[in-house]
Amino acid sequence: MLLVPAAHAQGPAPALPTAKPRPPAPAQPAADPAYEAARAAFEALPEAQRRAIQDSLVWTGDYNAVTAGTFGRRTYEGIVGWQRRQGVEPTGILTVRDRPALDAAGEAVRKSLRFTVQADPASGAVIGVPEKLLARKSPLPRGTRWQSTDGRVTLDTTSSPPGGTDLDALFERATAVTPERKVTYKVRKPDFLVVTGETPTGRFYIRHAAGADGIRGFTMSYDKTLTAEVDRLVIAVANSFSPFPNAAPAPEATPSATLSPGGARPGAGAPAPFAPPPLPGSVARPVATGLALGNGRVLTAAAALETCPSPLIGGAPARLTLRDPTGALALLEGGQHAQGAQPPAIRVEAPASGEALVVLGAEAKGAAVAPGTAGAGSVFAPLQPGAGGAPVLDRSGRLVGLVARFPATPRLIAGVMPPTSHALVPAGTIAAFLAQAGVAPGELAPAHPQGASLGAAAAPVLGSVVAISCGR
The missing domain is CATH 3.40.1000.10 (Mog1/PsbP, alpha/beta/alpha sandwich)
Known part of the structure; x- marks a missing residue:
């Protein structure tokens, strides 16, 4: 259905086993000049105008995603599709003549209904x-x-x-x-x-x-x-839809405070979009998700960094210090906010097929909680770009794996990723890698039964989820 900080100053790092030579990163596809030109033209407009364009494209049937004012393939293809039907050059850039025509077309449909x-x-x-x-x-x-x-x-x-x-x-x-x-x-x-x-x-x-x-x-x-x-x-x-139109915007929440066992964030009043978009004008969209282990160390899936030679955590450079022998995991150092984090408890035995799981993916601000279902070495869940390296928990809050990678070209519906099967780096591999790095796993709190809700299972680990972005 279409339509849902600077790095902490430290002394020399402790000696760690020598990392394996990193394989060369695959060549990235050449940029599309037409797409990039359309992006530059769109992003030069005020946010209100960007949202209005997307809203008109919704009504003309050319756009089926969030009217967040952010540019992506759906916006580009929506403009191109509308231009083709008008018999004008499909550049993806709305001219001074295109804009009034598009606005009028959208308004006509809106008024007709x-x-x-x-x-x-x-x-x-x-x-x-x-x-x-x-x-x-x-x-x-x-x-x-x-x-x-x-x-x-x-x-x-x-x-x-x-x-x-x-x-x-x-x-x-x-x-x-x-x-x-x-x-x-x-x-x-x-x-x-x-x-x-x-x-x-x-x-x-x-x-x-x-x-x-x-x-x-x-x-x-x-x-x-x-x-x-x-x-x-x-x-x-x-x-x-604006659920709380008269509420003042809530103060910025720290990642550890974004989810309570009951699920509601106290004081939240600003309406959230029906499918979470990137945040325009804020921090870069994550390319991967990391799990903070304390002392500035962050664990992620190595595949999530294949096209990112200069990872950033909290906007500060992060240093790759160790890869596991299988090449599936990477340990980074950097980020003050990761200093006090504690590793979660690890469940080495694989989850049973069909078992209810919880996936914690990083977003531009905070973290997102998604329900998942265990498969054979995989998790079936509606994850978003940047979920490579996301920790996967069972309903008692134990770590059962990390999302190994996220598709390079995901199939988005209404701007979001539908439930899809994602391969996991298993907990046994993670446990061995952490032991190699001298990191002891945490202990499971006795108050978290296997049948805990999404919020209860995720809450102890949520503050350890960090966004990894890519420097240029």
């Missing part, structure tokens, strides 16, 4: 509603229902006061699979979740966000035969 972004007093959220299609409106407990006259398309808002429920409980309920219900995409972040799926006759999109005022969300469901028409509306509704 009477798409109105409005406050919903019953839930407290703000949401866009295609009122021509969803002409019937009725109250729900702590929410509102908009529905088509034939009942084939429904949009429900919902809310829960603080302490009424939590994201973990909602996530478990939303991802429940039955013979009549299949989940096609699921993501659980510190302060929001997205789940999509289908039944024999219909499709659904669920989103909930947590903040100081409780939890607010919406569900959109529709008949499968209406997919071509309604998928675009799902994206527009999701992009318009």
Whole structure:
């Protein structure tokens, strides 16, 4: 479904075994001049204009991702596709004539559906509603229902006061699979979740966000035969959704504070996009995920650094100090924020096929928690670019592996990666490598049973997840 610090000054490093010669990095594909020119032109625009272009492309049916104002292949291909249909040169760069024409085309479709972004007093959220299609409106407990006259398309808002429920409980309920219900995409972040799926006759999109005022969300469901028409509306509704419009932006959270066992980040008020985009104007997007071990050391998958000769942690240079004999793991040094981290407990025995797992991937700020399922030497999970090296835990919080690599050309849907099988560096290899480096694994806290929720399993390790970016 389309539419979810400077390095710490240290003395000489302790002697470590000599690292194996590093194989030459594979040649990177040549840059596409047309794409790079389009990127430069797009990024030179103010953010409001960039978002408006993407919003118009949503309505013209040429873009099916987050209107975050960031440039990527979907934005480029959306502009090129629209230009081709207009019979103009498909450069990916909108001229002074293209912009008004694109805006008018998007606005015409929006108006034809009477798409109105409005406050919903019953839930407290703000949401866009295609009122021509969803002409019937009725109250729900702590929410509102908009529905088509034939009942084939429904949009429900919902809310829960603080302490009424939590994201973990909602996530478990939303991802429940039955013979009549299949989940096609699921993501659980510190302060929001997205789940999509289908039944024999219909499709659904669920989103909930947590903040100081409780939890607010919406569900959109529709008949499968209406997919071509309604998928675009799902994206527009999701992009318009503001769960806590009157809340002040929350202060910047440290990575260790981004997820509590209950799942909600206290004070979170700013609306999160329905699928997390890169953060424009902030730190570089991670090329890999690292697991801080303390004393400035960070463990990651070696394959995640194949095309990054100059890794950075927290914006500061990181030094490769050791690779394991199999070439699967790399140990870096650098980053003050990694000084006090403690290694997690390690589970050497492989998880059983189908066992519920948790994957912690680094993002531009903080870390993301994704549910996973164990396969044969792999994990099946909806990970995002930069997840190579991400630690994988069982539901008791023990490390069972690292994501070995992330696809160089991932297949994104609505700007996000659908659940995919990713190979793991097994825990036994990790344990042997850490022993070689003189790093002792941690001990499992007795309060974490195997059946713990995503939040409870991830919380002790979340603060040790660091983003690795690439210097030029």
